[in-house]
Amino acid sequence: MINLAGRDVLHGWGKFLFTGIGLGLLIGATLTMAGVFRGMVDDGQVLIDNSGADLWVVQQGTLGPYAEPSSIRDDAWRGIAGIQGVAETGNAAYLTIQMAHAGKDTRVMIVGIEVDRPETGGRPGAPPYLTAGRPILQGHYEAIADERTGLALGERVKIRRHDYTVVGLTRRMVSSSGDPMIFVPLKDAQEIQFLKDNDALVNERARTAANPAFNRPGIPGLLEAAQASVSQARSVNTVLVRLAPGADAEAVAGEIQRWKRLTAYTKAQMEDILVAKLIATSAKQIGMFLVILAIVTAAIVAFIIYTMTLAKVREIAVLKLIGAKNRIIAGMILQQALALGVIGFLVGRIAAGLWGPAFPKYVLLLPQDALSGFAIVMTICALASSVAIRAALAIDPAEAIGG
């Protein structure tokens, strides 16, 4: 038996192809939306994985350091390091800033890391690999930048009050919002985050000196001590903990919470915070978009197939008159709808792959999402064709005779 659907498509292949391309662009937009969601999840996952930590110790009762502000003293690690099961600790400070570079503003996350042991890969929080350059070796004014910042090796970049030399480049080090990271020594990050500018410091000192509670004639040194504490940055956002082999993360976290009056999150809990809580609203937003796009796609496919079928009323009437069974006519329409879906999906997948990297945020197109998308597109096409099939089966063969 002749494949009527195939012949019809070949006969008007240009129209069919352009229709498929149009549909494909819509499917491409849908796949990209899914890719944006996956990218957000992956950003969160990458943030967790690249920190090299098994536990995140943060200010008590907060969801820090990524989802909520957290501030703990930078000597808290001493007590944590003594708990059984803890192999290594590393202070870390995180701060998202707007950085001027190459004539435009770039949003970056500054990550302060301890740089005292570069030869062993650094403490938790340091970038796990470099694509160029070397680790930070000095205690100040060196930086490792993610490639997406646009910074080059050896380039000097101004962050707040100081210039930093980019000594290393890394890749796929992003915040949960997808902003590229710049790693700097912890002390610098603490200054960037907690220290006030010079004018503010002068004002603050004058205010403290004018406060009789801190400027007591009978207690020499009190004012200096009070002012020193104001001008020192002694806080970090989190202590990252690497566990000893075989240590139970839940148990160690429990110990830290019990004895140190801090909150400790395991990897699974941090994933839950980043994926389920931090991007929950965005995920719902994207989910709504995906549903709407799926409905729009279904409506468009239904409309296209319906219009294509109505354009063949006479041919279908003749086919019915000369004895073609309903399943042959329905099969023709269904095959065309599926062919349109295949073209649309291929075009959409290629389009999403082409324009995905141009998006400012990471777009992750997973093969399993593509497979699910393909199955959904085929299902939508099959369902959408049912409207046209109903119309075709209702065509009276007498229409071929006229009168």
Place this chain on the structure above:
Amino acid sequence: MDRLDNPPAICLTGLKKRYGTGDAAVDALKGVDMTIWPGEVVGLVGPSGSGKSTLLKCLGAVIEPTAGRMELAGEVIYDDAWKIPDLRALRRDRIGFVFQAPYLIPFLDVTDNVALLPMLAGQDNAAARKRALELLTALDVRHRAGAQVSQLSGGEQQRVAIARSLANHAPVILADEPTAPLDSERALTVVRILNDLARQYRTAIIVVTHDEKIIPTFKRIYHIRDGRTHEEAGEGRAI
């Protein structure tokens, strides 16, 4: 005509068709009697609204008559109700259609337009295409076998449509104003072809027409007026 050896190709007795009900009822056919023998080409003429198309649709098993009896090649297909369960198969296997416009399938080439019918009847593609080429040869359009429908002239398209109607060896062909879009010469050519085919394949052909050019060519003519037919002898002029 081998009228003693074979049953009539078509035999209608008191065929009626009513559209609508109650006050809105219209009797399109009021008891049509008609007998057509294998190998005959018969004209069916009448003014607009006389019931020609309704009769053609009843004969083509496209609409159901209201009452009466229809026999096709000796088999009762309607006797106050359809006696054949699969009307689509009946149309496919035993009735050929030729329309005013050829109504070929535009996305199939000439051969496949003709071969489609045997394929729908279950023949394999090779046999169906062989049959199609035989018919295209008989109708003198073999040289256009691989062409697209849109590349054919009106006369060639009509010949292909006639070939399609014969593809399943149907004992009856219903031709609805097959010469309407053609000039005199081509119209007479189509009638000659129909007569040749009727003789060659023992097919009964009913030609519904208004065309004054071809009416004199019929040996028998059924006039239809107000839903009733009466038969008269035609001139049977040689073409």
